[in-house]
Amino acid sequence: MSDRLLDARLVVDRGVFRLDVPLRVAPGEVVALLGPNGAGKTTALRALAGLHPLTDGHVTLDDVDLDRPATGGWVPTERRSIGVVFQDYLLFPHLSALDNVAFGPRQHGVERRAARATARDWLGRVGLDAQAQRRPRQLSGGQAQRVALARALAVAPSLLLLDEPLAALDARTRLDTRAELHRHLSAHAGATVLVTHDPLDALALADRLVIVEGGRVVQEGDGPSVTARPRTDYVARLVGLNLYRGHADGHGVRVSPELTLTVADRLDGEAFVAFRPAAVALHPARPEGSPRNTWAGTVAGVQRHGDNVRVQLDGPIGVAADVTPAAAAQLRLIPGQRVWVAVKATETHAYPATG
Amino acid sequence: MPAALLIPAGLGLLFIVLPLAGLLIRAPWTTLPQRLTEPGALTALRLSVQTATLATALCLLLGVPLAWVLARVEFPGRRLVRALVTVPLVLPPVVGGVALLLVFGRRGLLGGWLDSTFGVTLPFTTTGVVLAEAFVAMPFLVIAVEGALRAADHRFEEAAATLGASRWTTFTHVTLPLVAPGLAAGAVLCWARALGEFGATITFAGNYPGRTQTMPLAVYLALETDLESAIVLSLVLLVVSVGILVALRDRWMTTA
Numbered sequence: 011m012s013d014r015l016l017d018a019r020l021v022v023d024r025g026v027f028r029l030d031v032p033l034r035v036a037p038g039e040v041v042a043l044l045g046p047n048g049a050g051k052t053t054a055l056r057a058l059a060g061l062h063p064l065t066d067g068h069v070t071l072d073d074v075d076l077d078r079p080a081t082g083g084w085v086p087t088e089r090r091s092i093g094v095v096f097q098d099y100l101l102f103p104h105l106s107a108l109d110n111v112a113f114g115p116r117q118h119g120v121e122r123r124a125a126r127a128t129a130r131d132w133l134g135r136v137g138l139d140a141q142a143q144r145r146p147r148q149l150s151g152g153q154a155q156r157v158a159l160a161r162a163l164a165v166a167p168s169l170l171l172l173d174e175p176l177a178a179l180d181a182r183t184r185l186d187t188r189a190e191l192h193r194h195l196s197a198h199a200g201a202t203v204l205v206t207h208d209p210l211d212a213l214a215l216a217d218r219l220v221i222v223e224g225g226r227v228v229q230e231g232d233g234p235s236v237t238a239r240p241r242t243d244y245v246a247r248l249v250g251l252n253l254y255r256g257h258a259d260g261h262g263v264r265v266s267p268e269l270t271l272t273v274a275d276r277l278d279g280e281a282f283v284a285f286r287p288a289a290v291a292l293h294p295a296r297p298e299g300s301p302r303n304t305w306a307g308t309v310a311g312v313q314r315h316g317d318n319v320r321v322q323l324d325g326p327i328g329v330a331a332d333v334t335p336a337a338a339a340q341l342r343l344i345p346g347q348r349v350w351v352a353v354k355a356t357e358t359h360a361y362p363a364t365g
Numbered sequence: 366m367p368a369a370l371l372i373p374a375g376l377g378l379l380f381i382v383l384p385l386a387g388l389l390i391r392a393p394w395t396t397l398p399q400r401l402t403e404p405g406a407l408t409a410l411r412l413s414v415q416t417a418t419l420a421t422a423l424c425l426l427l428g429v430p431l432a433w434v435l436a437r438v439e440f441p442g443r444r445l446v447r448a449l450v451t452v453p454l455v456l457p458p459v460v461g462g463v464a465l466l467l468v469f470g471r472r473g474l475l476g477g478w479l480d481s482t483f484g485v486t487l488p489f490t491t492t493g494v495v496l497a498e499a500f501v502a503m504p505f506l507v508i509a510v511e512g513a514l515r516a517a518d519h520r521f522e523e524a525a526a527t528l529g530a531s532r533w534t535t536f537t538h539v540t541l542p543l544v545a546p547g548l549a550a551g552a553v554l555c556w557a558r559a560l561g562e563f564g565a566t567i568t569f570a571g572n573y574p575g576r577t578q579t580m581p582l583a584v585y586l587a588l589e590t591d592l593e594s595a596i597v598l599s600l601v602l603l604v605v606s607v608g609i610l611v612a613l614r615d616r617w618m619t620t621a
Contacts, residue, residue: 061523087526100524104542113538117529165529 015039015201016169019067020057022050029053029225030067035169035201042216043205046244050225051205055171058203059094060087071201072168088117090169091200093162097174099154101146107133107157108142114165132160136194152183159194170195172204176211188214209248213237221245239361240284251284252329255363263360269326271303271353273360280363287320289357290331292341293350302352309347312338319343323351385603392600393593400597408575409583410601416491416579417559420498421506424555428506429548433536435507436514447511454504461500462568469496469569493570494577498559506555513547514540550613557609561602 016035021028029050035041043051056062058069060076068078075083076090093114101110111129116122133142136156146154155175162170175191176184192215195202206212212219213233221229221236221244229241240246246253256265258281264270271283291297297304307325314320319338321331329351333341341349393400400406434440435447453461469476469487479485487493521543525535541548563581570577572586580602587595 059523059527061526087523088529088531090527092527094524094527096520096524100518100521102521102524102539102542104545113525113530114528117525117531117534161528 015072016058016203017068017070018058020054020069021065021067022053022057022062023065024053027225029057031220031222031225031227033203033220035203037201038199039218040195040198040202040204040216041218041220042212043203043220043222044209044212044248045207045222047207049222051207051222052173054222055094055173055203055205058169059092059171060085060090091165091167092169092171093165093167095155095158095162095170095172095175098178099146099158101149101154101157101161103146106143106145107138107149107153110146110157111161111164114161118165128164129160132164133157136160136190150183151179152187155179155187156190159191163194163198166200168200170198170200170202172202174206174208175204175215176208177206191215238284238359239282241282241363246284251286252290254283254327256281256283258360258362261355266326269303269305271358272355273358274356275358275360277360277362281360282363283358283360285353285358287330287332288318289353290329291352292321292323292331292333292337292343293352294341296350297352302354303358304350304352307349307351309343309345309349311345312343323349325351388596388599388603392596396593397597397600400594401601403594405574405583406594406598406601409578409580409598412491412494412575412578413560413580416494416498417556417562419495420502420559421552421556423495423499424503424506424559425548425552428503428551428555429510429541432507432510432514433540436511437519450507451504453501454508458501458562458564458566459568462497462565465493465497465500465565465569469493488569489571489573489577491570491576494566494579497565497569498562501562501565502555502558505558506551509547509551509554510544513544513551516547517543553609553613557606560605 013036014034015037016033018033020031020033027050031043031050031054033041033054043054045051053062057064057077063084064077064079066079068080069076070078071091074085075081076085077083101107102113105113108126108129111132112125115125115128120128130139130142133139136159138153138156138160141149141153146157149157155178159175176188179187188211195215204215216233218232219230219236220227221242223242223244229236229245236245237249240249240251240253243253254263254265254271256263256271258277258279260278261272261274261276262270263273263281263283265283273283305326307323307329309321310324311322312319315332318332319335321333321338321343323329323331331351341347343349431450435443435450466473466488468474469479471477471480471486471488476487479487487496517540521539522535525539530538561581562579563585566577566579567582572578572582578586580598584595584598584602587598
């Protein structure tokens with residue numbers, strides 16, 4: 011099947027924690043497993059690599075069962091067509107960058123001279139010709155990351171796995187490396203699965219996001235659809251939206267017993283309502299006129315957020331509001347302060363919670 | 366600083382240094398070159414170096430896999446096995462020699478069979494010296510290598526597997542290079558212990574010049590007949606010991 015190079019259902023029991031993640035990846039596709047720490051992303055990656063056996067489900071790559079507990083099917087790590095970029099790279103400290111990259115081809119039966127030629131070619135592609143003879147400890151973080159990528163790709167794997175590929179880098183290096191990594195992942199003909207807790211990395215690198223929380227897939231889709239229509243608080247926080255679930259009846263969505271939000275979209279049944287913190291206005295007194303949603307809230311916290319001030323408010327619903335420092339000063343926002351919260355219906359986005 | 370601590374501390378240091386100083390003071394410096402090149406001394410030295418090296422090789426061959434199993438394989442009774450491996454460390458060497466005789470002696474558990482099947486006799490031979498030294502020195506190697514294996518990040522081995530390396534290739538191309546410093550330290554320590562072995566050797570292999578008489582045995586024998594010769598041989602062993610200490614100073618004296 012050409013539309014699913016990798017077909018997997020990863021079920022791993024670890025004591026009380028159970029991972030159950032279905033995953034299908036097409037050739038050339040880059041899928042990001044995105045989730046908070048402890049969501050089971052790394053376990054999923056280790057199961058794909060054969061470093062952790064499945065409890066149930068299956069890993070099928072190129073129509074070959076790599077792991078299927080039900081039938082006892084099992085291909086050990088060293089015989090899987092995979093390449094792994096580990097979070098801290100795990101470059102062999104006793105080998106030069108060149109020999110690190112040549113290690114995989116050598117294990118795949120390539121003669122030494124040819125393996126070195128392949129390695130040299132790959133180091134060239136990641137722009138590290140000059141560093142070929144350096145030991146890993148003589149490389150910068152960004153260089154080590156590129157050597158790790160070259161080492162994983164040098165065996166032409168059907169499945170490329172990356173565990174938090176940019177997490178170990180400082181902010182500046184991260185930006186450059188992210189762009190370069192995107193170029194290499196786009197060029198990779200096989201399937202790619204990357205694991206990250208950083209939404210920016212996921213959005214920049216992946217064609218499709220699979221969001222995992224507590225061992226389950228809570229949302230799946232391409233970047234724009236996930237960011238526009240978050241389905242869990244975690245995703246909403248990632249993309250910086252206020253998110254509420256409630257019951258819709260035309261233009262009203264009842265998000266709490268005391269509060270029904272008026273929305274621009276028209277829908278019925280279980281629904282989500284999302285809006286940006288910048289769309290939230292704060293007032294010292296109840297605002298008059300205009301089709302707004304208004305309610306009374308209490309300031310719970312105030313923090314700098316970029317050029318603005320992010321205010322966390324309690325009330326019928328908890329909400330984050332971004333206001334200018336001037337407005338914050340004028341309102342004299344301090345924890346415990348009572349303010350009126352207003353959100354225009356046109357600033358909200360409502361969508362069905364089912365399907 | 367309280368004198369109650371300083372005085373015993375000073376005495377303790379003196380207690381260690383004084384005998385060594387004695388060795389240097391009483392050494393027959395003028396006749397030293399001549400005595401060192403005496404056939405007896407040279408033969409004992411050569412035999413000592415050869416047997417200690419062979420014993421170390423034997424310990425590497427058997428001890429490294431043993432250390433790997435202890436460090437990497439979970440099995441019931443692992444603590445017991447580890448305890449057994451360290452027994453020669455605390456066992457009086459002479460007891461080790463007796464135990465070796467009971468197993469490998471002509472009428473021993475395996476010795477009789479080895480003798481009748483292969484015509485191999487171990488006690489009172491140079492091979493016997495190697496066995497006795499290996500028996501006593503092996504724990505030093507196993508403990509050092511196991512410690513190094515535990516300290517090494519086993520995820521490098523996972524990385525090797527993802528690159529297609531078999532378990533064996535991973536062991537030889539990744540694991541061993543990673544623990545090379547620990548391995549070298551263990552081997553040197555093992556060699557030093559084998560070189561100084563006395564009790565198990567004299568019990569199991571006897572004291573035949575040229576065949577089983579190693580340096581420590583020669584020192585002991587010379588003590589009764591020729592004191593100066595004993596001092597010279599002792600000096601050689603002292604120099605070797607200090608040399609090893611210097612070679613390994615980075616590993617064991619880094620706190621200084």
